[in-house]
Amino acid sequence: MARRRPWEVEDELWELIEPLLPKVERRFRYPGRRRLDDRKALCGILFVLYTGIQWEFLPQELGYGSGMTCWRRLRDWNAAGVWSRLHELLLARLQAAGALDWSRAVVDSSSIRAVKGGPKTGPSPVDRARAGSKHHVITDGGGVPLAVTLTGANRNDITQLMPLIHAVPPVRGRVGRPRRRPGRLFADRAYAHDKYRRQLRAQGIRPVIARRGVEHGSGLGVHRWVVEQTLALLHWFRRLRVRWEIRDDIHEAFLSIACSIICWRRLQRHHSLR
Structure with a gap:
């Protein structure tokens, strides 16, 4: 069985992320090129985060779309508050599991x-x-x-x-006040x-x-x-x-994603030890 690459989003994590993403309806008239799948775009964003590669050098053979497409998704999802909500959601999961001190x-x-x-x-x-x-x-x-x-x-x-x-x-994550x-x-x-x-x-x-x-x-x-x-x-x-990044919001988006990944790994480790 092939080992999953770290920037490929797990099914369990994707189930948490997908409802947070803003829905974009395709235009009926003049629909243009089909929009890249959100999960693939996220994998492209994570590939850049993990490897540090420049956006323009994102390998096309991976199937994650162009670097510019992934950059736009990162920008738009950050503006929509996706990454901060994901971090809060994972913190709530850790709180419910009793994994926060x-x-x-x-x-x-x-x-x-x-x-x-x-x-x-x-x-x-x-x-x-x-x-x-x-x-x-x-x-x-x-x-x-x-x-x-x-x-x-x-x-x-x-x-x-x-x-x-x-x-x-x-x-x-627990009964009572947050x-x-x-x-x-x-x-x-x-x-x-x-x-x-x-x-x-x-x-x-x-x-x-x-x-x-x-x-x-x-x-x-x-x-x-x-x-x-x-x-x-x-x-x-x-x-x-x-x-x-010249834009501070893009770098802050990367920071928020990294925090969420650390929380996700901690949650997975906590469940595996139970």
């Missing part, structure tokens, strides 16, 4: 080079002031990505602490500021943030490693290692 959350960031510049880029302090962007991630206690934001590489991490908290969607806030928040010294500690407490979150001026070895790494693992998983997708 709300006792704590962890935040961190990672810088990447932005080859062509564009919105949400800036001189990177870790890359000799070349144009770059930064991925900011918040995960649950087990490393499941709850939200991700994109900024210029010159933005201070602390500026994205509260936006990350507010970006966590209401996660359903869950949005963790019990504690772990972060490194880059997030150390009393103003933001007060804001976290006002949200009902206990801050556990390393203080500046204190020697390394606070012990927070025991809990913080999960977000570093999640960032590594995001950058395992080659398209996210370097930002090739």
Whole structure:
């Protein structure tokens, strides 16, 4: 039996995605060329995400259509909110399975080079002031990505602490009110500021943030490693290692898809262990 390639969408995952896609009716008069199947277009998008290949070099023999067609679907589906709804749906599935750890959350960031510049880029302090962007991630206690934001590489991490908290969607899946806030928040010294500690407490979150001026070895790494693992998983997708997109919404779409794939894999692993 041939092994399924990673960018080919599984039947179970497609059953979740297909209802989220906007329906496009074919015109009765002058219908033009038949529209590429949505599932094939999605496979083309995932091929680019996994391999990092440029859109114009998408191999035609794969049957996923042209790179421009796949790019348009990515743009249109992102504008329709497909990827954010998919992420919320998978988080709800994980919540229903008891696979989310709300006792704590962890935040961190990672810088990447932005080859062509564009919105949400800036001189990177870790890359000799070349144009770059930064991925900011918040995960649950087990490393499941709850939200991700994109900024210029010159933005201070602390500026994205509260936006990350507010970006966590209401996660359903269990009886009662949707869950949005963790019990504690772990972060490194880059997030150390009393103003933001007060804001976290006002949200009902206990801050556990390393203080500046204190020697390394606070012990927070025991809990913080999960977000570093999640960032590594995001950058395992080659398209996210370097930002090739001038448009920030396209890169954010790729980020959201990658988060959904990580959630899907975590859900599959949870079910296989039961």
